[in-house]
Amino acid sequence: MEKRYFTYQQIHKSAQRIAEQVEASGFDPDVIVAIGTGGFIPARIMRTYLGKPILAVGVAYYDINDKPTESPRKVQWIEEAEKKLSDKKILLVDEVDDTRTTLEYCVRELMRHHPEEIAIAVLNNKDKPKKGTLPSEVKHYFVGETLGDTWIVYPWDAHDIDEHDQLASHT
Ligand code: G4P
Ligand code: MG
Numbered sequence: 001m002e003k004r005y006f007t008y009q010q011i012h013k014s015a016q017r018i019a020e021q022v023e024a025s026g027f028d029p030d031v032i033v034a035i036g037t038g039g040f041i042p043a044r045i046m047r048t049y050l051g052k053p054i055l056a057v058g059v060a061y062y063d064i065n066d067k068p069t070e071s072p073r074k075v076q077w078i079e080e081a082e083k084k085l086s087d088k089k090i091l092l093v094d095e096v097d098d099t100r101t102t103l104e105y106c107v108r109e110l111m112r113h114h115p116e117e118i119a120i121a122v123l124n125n126k127d128k129p130k131k132g133t134l135p136s137e138v139k140h141y142f143v144g145e146t147l148g149d150t151w152i153v154y155p156w157d158a159h160d161i162d163e164h165d166q167l168a169s170h171t
Contacts, residue, residue, distance in 0.1 A: 002150040005168035011123065011155065014144030015042050018121050019049030021142045022091065027119050029091035031055055035106055036076065038095035041156055042123050046093060059102055072105045078113075085113040092118055096152060097125040097143070104132030111137065124152055 034043030058076035
């Protein structure tokens with residue numbers, strides 16, 4: 001599969017573009033919810049521009065014995081703070097919308113806390129058939145760059161960041 005490398009510089013600018021889209025849309029989030037771990041760094045950069053607090057959630061596709069599971073499960077979720085989500089506008093952030101399973105799961109779980117609105121922001125959406133569907137309550141979907149069905153290599157996965165940046169400069 002074709003690979004696409006992104007540098008931290010590109011990620012930062014992508015997150016900035018998303019924040020600008022959010023501001024231009026009129027959607028004014030009260031809180032950012034970052035889906036870990038891929039959503040952590042993008043959410044933090046968006047906070048620089050949007051100035052809103054971040055709550056973190058973690059979902060995984062493996063169980064306690066490291067066995068793969070069919071559907072996502074919570075490994076970390078909003079506890080004390082979740083009461084405060086009712087009537088709030090949430091910006092749900094992840095790095096990539098691939099199958100959409102995780103995003104659907106997180107939107108549905110967050111909706112149980114009766115937020116006023118949930119919008120989604122991802123650095124990259126893959127233009128491909130999706131397994132997950134987003135509820136009609138999701139009115140805003142912000143994306144940095146839409147790609148085909150390629151494998152994206154993010155800088156935080158690099159063991160050698162200089163080599164990673166080299167590879168990014170060739171694509
Ligand atoms: P989605 O619902 O947001 O579409 O994500 P999906 O569950 O399909 O993705 C499963 C895992 O695969 C996620 O990681 C996601 O980040 C990762 N993934 C999907 N496509 C790519 C890609 O092109 N490049 C990279 N680097 N990762 C990809 P996860 O299990 O949630 O782990 P984490 O890395 O976020 O901690
Ligand atoms: Mg992820």
